[in-house]
Amino acid sequence: MNFDFSDELKQLRDQARRFLGERSAPKQVRRVLEGHTPYDRALWEGVAEMGWLGTAIPEEYGGAGMGHLGLCILAEEMGRAVAAIPFGSTTYLAAEALILAGSPAQKAHWLPKIAAGETVGCLAWAEGTGNPTAAKVQTRFHGGRLSGRKWPVADGGVADIAIVVARNDAGQIVLALADLRATGVHPETLQTLDPTRDQAKLTFDDAPAELLTAGGDGWLVLEQLLDRAAILFAFEQIGGAAVCLDMAVQYARDRHAFGRPIGSFQAIKHKLADVYVANELARSNAYFGAWALDTGAAELRLAAASARVSATDAYHLASKENIQTHGGIGFTWEADCHLYYRRAKSLALSVGAIPFWRDRVVNELVARNAA
Amino acid sequence: MNFDDTPAEAAFRAEVRAFLAANATLKSASVQGTRGRGIGAEEIKRAKDWQARKYAAGFAGLTWPKEWGGREAPQLFQVIYNQEEEAYAVPRGVFEIGLGMCIPTMMAYAKPEQLQRYVTPALKGEEVWCQLFSEPSAGSDVAGLRTRAERDGDDWIINGQKVWTSGAHFSDFGIIVTRSDPTVAKHDGLTFFFLDMKSPGVEPRPIKQISGASHFNEVFFTNVRVPDAQRLGPVGAGWKVSLTTLMNERLAVGDVPRPDVTDLLNLARSLDLDDGPAINNAVVRERIADWHVKTQGLKYTRFRTMTALSKGATPGPESSIGKLVNASKLQDIASFGMDLLGSAGIVMNPDLAPYQALFQDALLSSPSLRIAGGTDEILRNIIAERVLGLPSDIRVDKTQPFNQLPTGSR
Numbered sequence: 001m002n003f004d005f006s007d008e009l010k011q012l013r014d015q016a017r018r019f020l021g022e023r024s025a026p027k028q029v030r031r032v033l034e035g036h037t038p039y040d041r042a043l044w045e046g047v048a049e050m051g052w053l054g055t056a057i058p059e060e061y062g063g064a065g066m067g068h069l070g071l072c073i074l075a076e077e078m079g080r081a082v083a084a085i086p087f088g089s090t091t092y093l094a095a096e097a098l099i100l101a102g103s104p105a106q107k108a109h110w111l112p113k114i115a116a117g118e119t120v121g122c123l124a125w126a127e128g129t130g131n132p133t134a135a136k137v138q139t140r141f142h143g144g145r146l147s148g149r150k151w152p153v154a155d156g157g158v159a160d161i162a163i164v165v166a167r168n169d170a171g172q173i174v175l176a177l178a179d180l181r182a183t184g185v186h187p188e189t190l191q192t193l194d195p196t197r198d199q200a201k202l203t204f205d206d207a208p209a210e211l212l213t214a215g216g217d218g219w220l221v222l223e224q225l226l227d228r229a230a231i232l233f234a235f236e237q238i239g240g241a242a243v244c245l246d247m248a249v250q251y252a253r254d255r256h257a258f259g260r261p262i263g264s265f266q267a268i269k270h271k272l273a274d275v276y277v278a279n280e281l282a283r284s285n286a287y288f289g290a291w292a293l294d295t296g297a298a299e300l301r302l303a304a305a306s307a308r309v310s311a312t313d314a315y316h317l318a319s320k321e322n323i324q325t326h327g328g329i330g331f332t333w334e335a336d337c338h339l340y341y342r343r344a345k346s347l348a349l350s351v352g353a354i355p356f357w358r359d360r361v362v363n364e365l366v367a368r369n370a371a
Numbered sequence: 372m373n374f375d376d377t378p379a380e381a382a383f384r385a386e387v388r389a390f391l392a393a394n395a396t397l398k399s400a401s402v403q404g405t406r407g408r409g410i411g412a413e414e415i416k417r418a419k420d421w422q423a424r425k426y427a428a429g430f431a432g433l434t435w436p437k438e439w440g441g442r443e444a445p446q447l448f449q450v451i452y453n454q455e456e457e458a459y460a461v462p463r464g465v466f467e468i469g470l471g472m473c474i475p476t477m478m479a480y481a482k483p484e485q486l487q488r489y490v491t492p493a494l495k496g497e498e499v500w501c502q503l504f505s506e507p508s509a510g511s512d513v514a515g516l517r518t519r520a521e522r523d524g525d526d527w528i529i530n531g532q533k534v535w536t537s538g539a540h541f542s543d544f545g546i547i548v549t550r551s552d553p554t555v556a557k558h559d560g561l562t563f564f565f566l567d568m569k570s571p572g573v574e575p576r577p578i579k580q581i582s583g584a585s586h587f588n589e590v591f592f593t594n595v596r597v598p599d600a601q602r603l604g605p606v607g608a609g610w611k612v613s614l615t616t617l618m619n620e621r622l623a624v625g626d627v628p629r630p631d632v633t634d635l636l637n638l639a640r641s642l643d644l645d646d647g648p649a650i651n652n653a654v655v656r657e658r659i660a661d662w663h664v665k666t667q668g669l670k671y672t673r674f675r676t677m678t679a680l681s682k683g684a685t686p687g688p689e690s691s692i693g694k695l696v697n698a699s700k701l702q703d704i705a706s707f708g709m710d711l712l713g714s715a716g717i718v719m720n721p722d723l724a725p726y727q728a729l730f731q732d733a734l735l736s737s738p739s740l741r742i743a744g745g746t747d748e749i750l751r752n753i754i755a756e757r758v759l760g761l762p763s764d765i766r767v768d769k770t771q772p773f774n775q776l777p778t779g780s781r
């Protein structure tokens with residue numbers, strides 16, 4: 001039994017923590033929050049230089065070929081740093097879609113550009129409210145052209161390419177790769193609760209696109225993609241949740257009220273003990289997800305859904321109780337608590353909300369206990 | 372990252388499996404069900420037989436010195452053993468406290484000739500031990516105990532009352548903390564002994580629990596004579612010795628109490644609610660998902676702990692998580708399962724209630740899990756203080772002489 005990351009990956013973690021600690025400190029994140037720039041380009045370039053955008057991309061396509069465990073490690077650090085870059089959209093969604101379903105030519109063309117930081121990617125599945133379901137997809141793919149409206153699309157306003165979920169002439173779900181700089185694509189930035197991450201509405205008006213065909217049924221590929229992304233986002237979530245707990249504990253030790261540190265009041269202690277427990281359970285579920293992702297185990301879907309539910313709940317709890325522990329200062333723009341509170345919610349909604357994932361847990365359990 | 376055993380672990384696991392397959396009944400094949408109805412002479416005999424068999428096969432006291440019949444195996448082997456044993460319906464509830472807490476305390480403080488006398492018989496299942504700590508006025512705050520020990524020549528005379536003592540009525544020996552000096556601060560006036568439960572003046576009286584069973588007792592001590600040679604640790608150092616006992620609280624492994632989430636899933640699949648099959652009901656699905664996720668989170672937290680153990684770490688206060696999460700989860704699953712049955716949920720007839728009233732039984736037994744071995748609140752304090760490093764509570768009782776502390780009417 002070795003249910004932990006290797007020493008090599010732990011070094012990667014330390015390196016990433018140092019790097020992001022300097023380059024994605026709250027003051028840098030705030031530049032994006034306050035609308036000075038749609039994402040932190042300097043950070044993006046730095047992350048590209050470190051080679052981290054190609055972590056799970058095979059070496060033959062210009063990546064590091066480290067596999068998904070390395071990406072899990074980096075995801076946690078991105079989460080801790082509330083990094084204001086399209087890391088997940090590009091690496092967990094666009095690159096993974098290409099790896100899963102791209103033709104050799106598509107992979108050879110796009111993956112090296114992604115690994116080098118030249119191409120920002122995103123996934124456009126949603127069309128308004130609701131969770132991922134094939135029935136809602138109305139965007140059409142016809143004769144190499146896309147028409148329809150996709151929103152919200154995480155990082156849709158800053159991405160160069162999108163993997164678009166659409167319906168072909170036969171009514172089947174397909175995945176199409178669209179160049180977002182092409183004519184016929186109209187991006188519109190949306191206002192959101194978490195301005196540290198771009199969200200857009202993408203209107204395709206007879207815009208050129210090519211099919212990703214290697215994966216067969218587009219919906220099945222999308223589901224696989226969501227499972228993988230759920231695990232990687234879970235790592236971002238546990239990273240953020242861990243910082244919230246650290247911040248709250250630190251503050252509770254320092255802040256005095258009624259002649260004693262507030263951390264000596266049981267109402268605070270027990271609350272933070274509960275946050276700790278939720279964080280640990282979420283971390284363990286995420287680790288199991290990492291193992292399943294790395295080995296392609298049969299448990300992947302259940303592991304992904306469990307990791308996602310656990311991490312989403314944990315980050316929500318940790319981020320709100322961090323504000324609560326801080327009292328009034330926690331509600332100010334000036335304190336950093338809200339960076340995590342916002343990110344907790346935007347991650348919670350990123351690839352289907354928690355009821356969607358709970359449902360997948362039960363579907364899997366029912367299927368497994370059928371025999 | 373992998374779940375593979377090392378060759379040594381795999382060999383050990385195979386050995387355990389072979390032993391269990393040959394000597395125990397799988398839970399699923401057990402006719403007995405999981406219903407606990409007190410521990411009588413027959414249950415004690417079965418538990419003793421089982422312990423003797425484990426000992427003979429070399430699976431008792433895995434981590435203990437070979438000198439006492441142990442195997443000096445790494446902690447992880449105990450975890451592996453527990454994992455494998457979990458699938459079997461083996462007798463429980465008789466030896467856990469003695470072997471998990473009492474004898475380890477003896478091994479830390481007793482004299483060699485005493486160890487010679489007591490350790491192996493306990494390990495072989497010949498003698499049962501109990502832990503006499505809690506008192507009517509001292510549970511979570513066990514250092515607030517009042518049972519008196521007064522020196523009389525080479526002996527001590529013990530007077531007072533213990534309570535909630537699991538298994539006292541069938542135990543041969545016990546470890547006991549007493550107050551030897553009420554005029555000093557509470558933690559400084561305690562002295563620790565072991566004693567023969569058949570000593571004149573020791574009187575256990577079983578207490579009926581809310582489940583109707585009687586696993587624990589109140590134990591009265593009237594002029595009980597205990598030789599000074601049976602003192603563990605110096606006079607006045609009883610608190611330190613007690614901490615050794617409490618730190619040996621069994622590393623919570625493998626225990627997923629029933630009904631678990633799979634039982635609830637199966638129940639939901641077998642029932643129709645007003646709006647169709649229970650398993651299709653959104654609320655039911657939400658709860659099952661959340662409990663599954665907690666169960667898995669605990670399982671893999673345990674795997675992380677095992678990984679740390681195998682790298683030489685010692686189990687820390689982090690292991691409090693297991694009981695804290697499991698106890699409430701069990702209580703909530705039991706209650707929710709009963710809700711699914713509507714008014715019939717109240718019925719406990721084993722032939723009418725699903726799984727022979729597993730859910731109803733658990734509703735009645737689960738409160739004890741949240742209390743015994745450190746209450747939920749105490750565990751949260753432990754996590755907050757020892758894991759997170761938050762400041763301890765303001766204490767008003769640490770420096771004053773014990774006999775000048777204020778007391779409540781209970």
Ligand SMILES: Cc1cc2nc3c(=O)[nH]c(=O)nc-3n(C[C@H](O)[C@H](O)[C@H](O)COP(=O)(O)OP(=O)(O)OC[C@H]3O[C@@H](n4cnc5c(N)ncnc54)[C@H](O)[C@@H]3O)c2cc1C
Nearest residue numbers: 502503504505509510511535536537739742743744746748
């Ligand atoms: C089934 C069972 C078996 C047991 N077996 C044994 C045994 O073999 N030997 C033995 O010595 N004891 C045994 N016990 C006793 C057990 O250890 C105590 O019941 C437990 O420690 C709680 O003590 P108490 O009952 O006095 O409750 P109290 O300590 O009076 O607690 C009452 C309530 O106050 C809360 N509380 C107390 N202090 C604090 C605090 N500092 N912060 C926040 N909340 C607090 C508690 O959490 C609880 O909710 C057993 C108990 C049970 C239920």
